[in-house]
Amino acid sequence: AQTVTQSQPEMSVQEAETVTLSCTYDTSENNYYLFWYKQPPSRQMILVIRQEAYKQQNATENRFSVNFQKAAKSFSLKISDSQLGDTAMYFCAFMKHVTPSNFGNEKLTFGTGTRLTIIP
Amino acid sequence: EAQVTQNPRYLITVTGKKLTVTCSQNMNHEYMSWYRQDPGLGLRQIYYSMNVEVTDKGDVPEGYKVSRKEKRNFPLILESPSPNQTSLYFCASTPVWPQKNTEAFFGQGTRLTVV
Numbered sequence: 404a405q406t407v408t409q410s411q412p413e414m415s416v417q418e419a420e421t422v423t424l425s426c427t428y429d430t431s432e433n434n435y436y437l438f439w440y441k442q443p444p445s446r447q448m449i450l451v452i453r454q455e456a457y458k459q460q461n462a463t464e465n466r467f468s469v470n471f472q473k474a475a476k477s478f479s480l481k482i483s484d485s486q487l488g489d490t491a492m493y494f495c496a497f498m499k500h501v502t503p504s505n506f507g508n509e510k511l512t513f514g515t516g517t518r519l520t521i522i523p
Numbered sequence: 524e525a526q527v528t529q530n531p532r533y534l535i536t537v538t539g540k541k542l543t544v545t546c547s548q549n550m551n552h553e554y555m556s557w558y559r560q561d562p563g564l565g566l567r568q569i570y571y572s573m574n575v576e577v578t579d580k581g582d583v584p585e586g587y588k589v590s591r592k593e594k595r596n597f598p599l600i601l602e603s604p605s606p607n608q609t610s611l612y613f614c615a616s617t618p619v620w621p622q623k624n625t626e627a628f629f630g631q632g633t634r635l636t637v638v
Contacts, residue, residue, distance in 0.1 A: 407565075436625060448613060448629035494565060498627075501619065508573075509554050509617050510581060511627055513565035 405430045405497050409514035416485055417522050423470075424480045424517050426495030432456075434500040437471065437478045438511070442492040451493070454478065456500070482519075490521045525550045529614050529630035536604055536637055544599045544633050546614030553619045555597040556627075559583065560611040569612075572597055573619075604637045611635075 407428045416422040428437070439451040454462045454471050461469050466486075470479045482489055495514040501507060527548045536542055548555065556571040558581075568581030572591040586608055588600040597616075601608060614630040 412563075438626070446611065446632040446634070448615075448632075450626055453626060496566075498625065500625075506573075508568075508571055508579070508581075509619065509625075510556060510568045510571060511558075511566070511615070513558075513567070515563055515565045 405432070405499070405512045407495055407497050407512050407514040409495055409517050411517045412515070413518045413520070415520040415522055418485060418487060420485055421481060421483045422485055422519065424482075424493055424495075424519065426478045426480070426514055428476050428478065428495070428497050428512075430476070430497065430499070432499045436498045436500060437469075438496040438498070439467070439469070439478075439480045440494045440496060440513075441489075442494065442516075443488075443490070448494075452480065485521050487521050487523060490519060492516045492518050525628065527614055527616055527628050527630040529612075529633050531633060532631060533634045534636070536635070538605055538637055539603050542601050542604060542635075544601075544612060544614075544635070546597045546599065546630055547595050548597075548614075548616040548628065549595065550616060550618070550628065551594065552616040552628075553594070554617045555591070556581070556615050556617070557587070557589065557597070557599050558613045558615065560613065560632075566613065569599070604635075606637045609635060609637050 437454045441449045466483045496511045557569040558566040560566045570589040572578040612633045615627040
């Protein structure tokens with residue numbers, strides 16, 4: 404079974420600064436996906452960024468980037484030039500890569516979340 | 524527009540009164556799933572379905588039922604709700620192999636309170 408750990412329940416940072424959210428995971432799978440989801444006060448789950456484990460290059464999406472360390476099973480999210488709209492709960496999540504040879508539950512395993520507050 | 528639609532968004536009910544939370548997706552995804560979100564626990568899977576008439580338990584299935592009679596719909600049924608089922612519920616759908624760029628599409632969430 405997979406586990407995902409987010410060790411920072413809450414963080415805060417000044418607007419325009421850079422912040423890094425930590426995530427570690429444990430799995431015996433070799434092929435999988437990692438995700439960061441944002442949950443603003445509206446409660447909607449919004450995909451921020453996705454990383455495929457077989458890709459060594461770290462994913463980036465505008466101000467959001469990840470530091471994916473497969474051997475260390477670490478997947479941190481960096482938010483640059485933070486904005487007030489980045490205030491939200493952030494969840495790290497794991498999904499194994501399902502193919503016909505290992506067809507099964509495509510569930511997401513979530514961490515417990517990090518509540519991020521951007522201070523004006 | 525690709526979307527997952529859950530209803531209702533908010534629900535307050537009494538212990539023991541059967542209720543159903545509906546979920547519908549318009550992306551022709553085979554895989555659908557229900558999660559509950561509780562403070563300090565993140566999201567946990569309740570039930571999932573890999574296709575029509577194929578459902579199975581997730582990590583926290585006790586007290587819940589599901590059905591998948593049509594590909595687009597995956598309702599969550601609480602036959603006899605109890606206060607410990609007070610939570611935020613999410614439905615999600617996911618494309619399966621061989622589709623690339625796998626990601627889960629989430630509904631808007633249902634805030635359920637059982638008194």
